[in-house]
Amino acid sequence: MQNKYLFAFDLDGTLLKRNGTIDPLTQQALTYSEQKGHYNVLATGRGILKVKHLIKNKIIQNIHFAVCSNGSIIWDVNNDKINIYGKLSKEVYYKVRKYALEHELLLNFDTDVLNGTLVATKNQNQYPTWMTDDEKKRLKIFNRLKLEQCDDLSNLNSTNLLQMSLKSSTELWPIVTNKLKEELKDQAIVCLTNFNYTDINPIGISKYQGIKKLLGNLNLSKENLIAFGDSGNDCEMLRNSRFGFCMSNGTPEAKNIASEIIGDHESDTIGKKIFELINQTN
Structure with missing residues (x-):
């Protein structure tokens, strides 16, 4: 063939x-x-x-x-x-969650029945402080999630958490990726992709x-x-x-x-x- x-x-x-x-x-x-x-x-x-x-x-x-x-x-x-x-563990979720909240990152949360984005901001702002006006205009969110939704889903045994990804600023992008690679080295694959995204996937x-x-x-x-x-x-x-x-x-x-x-x-x-x-x- x-x-x-x-x-x-x-x-x-x-x-x-x-x-x-x-x-x-x-x-x-x-x-x-x-x-x-x-x-x-x-x-x-x-x-x-x-x-x-x-x-x-x-x-x-x-x-x-x-x-x-x-x-x-x-x-x-x-x-x-x-x-x-493959799916990610609850432990991986909470480690990634920590970085999202600490650095005001966009956290994409993918299961087989829900795809959505947590916009982690401080002081209840609509956008992270690092986002430029152009980035705000281009940002398209398929389904905006609340932190409580992500936490609740990650704690359910029935949840298939297939992937997470973080969007950050150009300056934070490599720093966050390298830190997560070290912290998750035996639990997940961490990959730097285009457009300032860091992907987190199950091993293998x-x-x-x-x-x-x-x-x-x-x-x-x-x-x-x-x-x-x-x-x-x-x-x-x-x-x-x-x-x-x-x-x-x-x-x-x-x-x-x-x-x-x-x-x-x-x-x-x-x-x-x-x-x-x-x-x-x-």
């Missing part, structure tokens, strides 16, 4: 433009890919409800699977089935490990994998793919690993590359 492709796409900074839409030519390419018998897969740090919103509102179409929360959960789109592969979980499960289920190998990404949590799938493409707006780490650096996420570069690869095999 050498000519069967599984196209895997990061969302933010890759498949999606800054305004949350997909380039029209790239959408045409996804449709063409499906028509030619290939697989289109989203591989994202976003929680599953945020991804379902995109697909059910037809912001992105012709998707077969979604690897969400950096691989903690996989959604079979056509059959509307999910599989959970990653986008690529989720994709690897899909490849096995579909009787494919990494020789069939074509990956597109832009930052730290994409590096493993870029490295382990037949072709790994990094966006020109990507991080230095992702660019160094990629097979090729293509245009930025505001352009039609992904669509052009999909058409090029498929037409080479016909």
Whole structure:
């Protein structure tokens, strides 16, 4: 099955433009890919409800699977089935919570039934003090959570806490990430991503490990994998793919690993590359 492709796409900074839409030519390419018998897969740090919103509102179409929360959960789109592969402990939650409250960070809290954001501020401010006016304008919160909600959910045995992520200022970003890496080294994977986010995932979980499960289920190998990404949590799938493409707006780490650096996420570069690869095999 050498000519069967599984196209895997990061969302933010890759498949999606800054305004949350997909380039029209790239959408045409996804449709063409499906028509030619290939697989289109989203591989994202976003929680599953945020991804379902995109697909059910037809912001992105012709998707077969979604690897969400950096691989903690996989959604079979056509059959509307999910599989959970890892979750974080209550202890991890409270350690991350401490940093969010101390530094006024945005804490994204993802389970299989709830995706939301805790905006940790002091003095009951609407926004953290480090946020610029431009960041406030661009901030889009899917579901704003209260601290009590997060605490209550984390204490329930039935809660599948699939992922957390912290958004911080440019100055705090590497500091918080490095501190959490040390504090959670035996309990979770901590990864620096783009747009000042720090992802916290269960040990053994990653986008690529989720994709690897899909490849096995579909009787494919990494020789069939074509990956597109832009930052730290994409590096493993870029490295382990037949072709790994990094966006020109990507991080230095992702660019160094990629097979090729293509245009930025505001352009039609992904669509052009999909058409090029498929037409080479016909």
